[in-house]
Amino acid sequence: MLLVAPAVLLLAGVALYPILATVWLSLHRSILVFHEHRFIGLENWASLLGDARFWASLRTTLYFVAVAVSLELLLGLLFALLLHASFRGRGLLRAAVLVPWAIPTVVAARLWSWLFNADHGLLPALLPGHDVNWLGAPGYALHAAIVVDVWKTTPFVALILLAGLQAIPPELSRAAQLDGAGPLRILGSITLPLLRPAIAVAAVFRGLDAMRVFDAVYALTGGGPANTTETLSIYAYKTLMRSGDFGYGSTIAVATFLCVAVLAGLYLKLVMPNAGGQEA
Amino acid sequence: MKRLPLFLALTAAFTFCVGPFLWQVMTSLRPEGEQTRLGFPEHLTLQAYRQLFDEHAFARVLATSFAVATLTTLLCLVVGSLAAFALARLPVPARGALLAAALGASMFPPIATVGPLFLAVRALGLRDHLAGLVVPYTTFALPLTLWVLTAHFRELPIELYRAAKIDGCTSFGAFRRVLLPLAAPGLVTTALLVFIFSWNEFLYALTFTSAPEHRTVPVAIALFSSGHSEPWAQIAAASVVVTLPLVVLTLLFQRRLVAGLTAGAVKG
Numbered sequence: 001m002l003l004v005a006p007a008v009l010l011l012a013g014v015a016l017y018p019i020l021a022t023v024w025l026s027l028h029r030s031i032l033v034f035h036e037h038r039f040i041g042l043e044n045w046a047s048l049l050g051d052a053r054f055w056a057s058l059r060t061t062l063y064f065v066a067v068a069v070s071l072e073l074l075l076g077l078l079f080a081l082l083l084h085a086s087f088r089g090r091g092l093l094r095a096a097v098l099v100p101w102a103i104p105t106v107v108a109a110r111l112w113s114w115l116f117n118a119d120h121g122l123l124p125a126l127l128p129g130h131d132v133n134w135l136g137a138p139g140y141a142l143h144a145a146i147v148v149d150v151w152k153t154t155p156f157v158a159l160i161l162l163a164g165l166q167a168i169p170p171e172l173s174r175a176a177q178l179d180g181a182g183p184l185r186i187l188g189s190i191t192l193p194l195l196r197p198a199i200a201v202a203a204v205f206r207g208l209d210a211m212r213v214f215d216a217v218y219a220l221t222g223g224g225p226a227n228t229t230e231t232l233s234i235y236a237y238k239t240l241m242r243s244g245d246f247g248y249g250s251t252i253a254v255a256t257f258l259c260v261a262v263l264a265g266l267y268l269k270l271v272m273p274n275a276g277g278q279e280a
Numbered sequence: 281m282k283r284l285p286l287f288l289a290l291t292a293a294f295t296f297c298v299g300p301f302l303w304q305v306m307t308s309l310r311p312e313g314e315q316t317r318l319g320f321p322e323h324l325t326l327q328a329y330r331q332l333f334d335e336h337a338f339a340r341v342l343a344t345s346f347a348v349a350t351l352t353t354l355l356c357l358v359v360g361s362l363a364a365f366a367l368a369r370l371p372v373p374a375r376g377a378l379l380a381a382a383l384g385a386s387m388f389p390p391i392a393t394v395g396p397l398f399l400a401v402r403a404l405g406l407r408d409h410l411a412g413l414v415v416p417y418t419t420f421a422l423p424l425t426l427w428v429l430t431a432h433f434r435e436l437p438i439e440l441y442r443a444a445k446i447d448g449c450t451s452f453g454a455f456r457r458v459l460l461p462l463a464a465p466g467l468v469t470t471a472l473l474v475f476i477f478s479w480n481e482f483l484y485a486l487t488f489t490s491a492p493e494h495r496t497v498p499v500a501i502a503l504f505s506s507g508h509s510e511p512w513a514q515i516a517a518a519s520v521v522v523t524l525p526l527v528v529l530t531l532l533f534q535r536r537l538v539a540g541l542t543a544g545a546v547k548g
Binding site: 019101211240 | 286289290293294296297298300301303304307315316318359360362363365366367370372378381382385387388389390391392393394395396397398399400415416418419420422423426476479480482483487497498499501502504512515516519522523526527529530531534537538541542
């Protein structure tokens with residue numbers, strides 16, 4: 001018991017306590033610079049329901065999660081299939097795939113902000129429609145952020161799916177091949193169904209991670225232009241640290257937490273119905 | 281005939297993964313004023329790197345990040361291996377609940393903890409202090425550490441542990457002299473993952489530091505600017521400097537890292 005104590009203390013003191021304290025703060029009017037701190041019950045929560053900026057950031061986050069994670073799963077599957085095929089130089093590609101994974105998210109964001117740069121970037125010069133300001137135009141900036149997230153995290157998805165592919169006995173597809181099944185048929189009828197658990201795991205991890213996205217978007221656009229890339233975490237951060245409004249900022253933060261929890265619950269119900277209560 | 285599509289797919293995949301970073305490397309090596317040119321540079325220069333270290337005191341930023349990441353890794357390994365050993369091999373009450381709680385904690389959005397942690401860090405006078413980052417980092421890297429190491433300790437044959445105890449070792453002695461050395465590969469994997477996590481973390485580092493000279497690498501790079509225009513060459517140089525060690529580490533230990541990342545993910 002003594003051996004577990006430091007770990008339990010840290011988790012309780014630095015993870016659990018702040019969560020509970022955030023919930024408690026969300027019931028207060030607490031503004032740092034005014035030294036104001038008083039209990040106001042559910043007033044912050046009532047304001048939240050009527051806060052258009054909150055609903056906009058929720059929509060932005062959900063759109064980001066849906067598009068980014070779908071693309072990551074699709075691209076990750078293609079990468080995994082490619083890495084699973086045998087060819088010369090497979091080791092080289094496997095190493096290359098790890099490069100975006102190893103790059104700090106903030107660096108990835110700055111790297112892409114240079115590629116997307118409206119005046120001197122490589123991408124506007126290469127892509128049709130030269131005069132699009134990717135990072136400055138509402139409607140485009142969020143998609144630029146999605147590109148950053150997809151680039152940075154597809155390797156993680158690919159590696160999980162690759163491990164899944166390697167766990168499938170090769171005899172299955174060989175037998176199907178002998179029976180005359182083409183590559184697409186094998187993919188659809190054997191590989192994908194057997195890969196379902198790995199796909200589910202990748203979807204859960206990426207989905208929950210994307211719901212709380214902060215670094216990639218904040219370092220790319222800071223939430224702009226016109227708040228069109230403001231995710232839940234960014235809105236909460238700005239309210240907490242820029243406005244110093246710890247009461248309402250905590251309310252948004254708890255709402256973010258609840259959204260992640262709801263998504264986690266949905267996932268567990270939908271994609272992993274048998275996973276409850278099992279230990280690895 | 282079958283080769284061409286494969287070759288095209290490979291080239292596309294390779295360009296997608298490495299191309300953006302190579303472009304950054306090239307930007308960092310262009311002479312001043314030529315960052316806006318798109319062709320291959322005619323001559324290369326290390327000027328941006330010199331400016332980075334001379335004008336922006338980047339060595340200090342690197343040292344801070346290195347200290348934070350190293351301390352976090354060490355602390356995490358000590359706390360984590362003790363707990364993981366107990367969870368894997370000793371009768372611990374509520375073992376399953378503890379592992380589940382750890383997993384739950386790793387799913388927390390950091391934003392939901394940053395407010396009270398900021399208040400605590402400020403009250404304790406730990407802003408701009410290594411401990412203000414090391415303690416939260418250790419906590420949030422612990423779940424991963426516990427899962428990887430507990431799985432690792434479980435795989436080691438229990439007979440070795442029992443034999444050591446019969447030969448007169450205490451539980452802790454058997455752990456330190458027999459199990460820990462055998463778990464070295466798991467420790468290396470964990471250390472790498474924790475180090476990379478701490479090196480890359482942004483939200484806490486942004487919140488818990490105020491003075492520029494105490495910034496960590498991600499914060500310094502995110503807030504990089506010199507007056508009116510963005511110093512693209514120096515940002516590129518900084519990106520290369522902080523990323524190269526990680527890329528080298530990753531490539532050296534790629535099998536271990538891949539195993540650690542996908543541990544438990546497949547068996548479900």
